[in-house]
Amino acid sequence: MSSTRFEQDEFPLNAIEQRAAQFIEQRDCAAWSAEDEAGLATWIAASPAHRIAYLRLDAGWKRAERLAALRPRERGWRENVSFRSAAKIAAALGLVAIVGAGAAYYSTLPKFSTYATRVGERETLTLRDGSRIELNTNTVVQISDDLDRRHIRLEQGEAFFDVVHDKKHPFVVAAGTGKVTDIGTKFVVRRDGADVRVIMLQGAARFDGADASGGQKSLILRAGDDMLASAEGISLARKTGTETARETSWRRGVLIFHETPLSEVAEEFNRYNRTKIVINDTNTAKVEIGGTFAAANVEGFARVAQQLMGLHVEKRADEIVISH
């Protein structure tokens, strides 16, 4: 029963394991009778190798039950898309009535898997084409389950994308109402409510989004561009290599500040930690600091604020209050 497919090279499956997997598949995915159970027991008793193959696959497959946690949130964006694509198809066909079309197209839509990090976590996903996505703290992305898996939706947070370019299969990152389409690229996308920020590190990409008047706007971003799309429209700044390196230092788990007001420093640390920095007075908020800190080490930062900057630091259960 050995497989002759190309997968054989990368995934050498041995016959005993394949048989064990067939039993498990039958048991978990189809009908399973008392005779089947007896058949499994007989097979397992026949050889220690059978028993071990079964034990191992059964243990691992059970662990994989945890994958149920990835079930995409049921409503929301899928419906959204179904409505929009239905509308588009209807428009293309010159149809007027699209009532019920959403349901009809639902089954043909690509499905998406959700990947998420919690506060303080970082995560790297490698896609089948070799493209990589690094998720920053408290981030949710959805990746299409279709064959090329190059449609990404940034639901919240921030992610770095290193895209293997493929002309035929554009790599698209949707964030809110905007979307980034790569043209051979490394870039970071960050979402903050309705605001979408794109920092280009290498190559080029196209951004499509809404301008202030609500009209669609398309622009080409190049390395060093720091673009912000918000309700006020789209703005573009040029950044030096040092600046973009600072903005993306989270990829190494550090935060770099340079003449940064404490209010912003606190905001940054609070993205990565459950213990929150609280600054209540405006004078303290304006104090500017510089330096490199481990993003997770909010206590270390508090010590620096106290000992080197002479600020008053008060630790409470899940917050650190800094004042003059």
Add this chain to the structure above:
Amino acid sequence: MGERPDTTGEAANRGFSGVNTLETEVDAWFVREILPLEASLMQYLHHNWRNRSEISDIRQEIYVRVYEAAKQGFPDRVKPFLFTTARNLLINRVRHAQIVPIEAVADLDALEVASEVPGPDRVVQARDELRLLQAALDKLPSRWRTAVILQRVEGLSRKQIAERMGVTEASAAKYLADGICALVSKFYGDPPDMRRDQ
């Protein structure tokens, strides 16, 4: 079916009819102590055995030996025991081969110290586990991956998966079974740190 002992680990959750207590205990031990070392073991085998197509058979054989030995008594130090077993098996394979595969073993000296080498042992914390499973899933070929997602994530049956993928039930069964093998091998057998340098 006899009285089942109070063991921990997943093996204890599923007893086999007519299985004696000793084997159930060894099952639990194997799942708890040996499987988490698979990533280290695979790294060791890949490093020391050139013929990759034989590696899953060799792993299987090592596990059988370890399991059989554990029935006589559990070793105090599991990792050195596993690697000593692996080393002996590789050396025997070289010695007993009809045609000595000169390149089969990368470095016999290296084999001597292998059990001291720190490997990527997996102490799986609950929250890491999902991450590791995702990483394993991401490495599967698309048909297997799709089938596994539809089963474990969406909870569909073989029949529903066949319909969703537009294939026969027999094909869906095959994708699922192969997907189970591949997913488990990636989950246990690949180094836990998936981060790659640019």
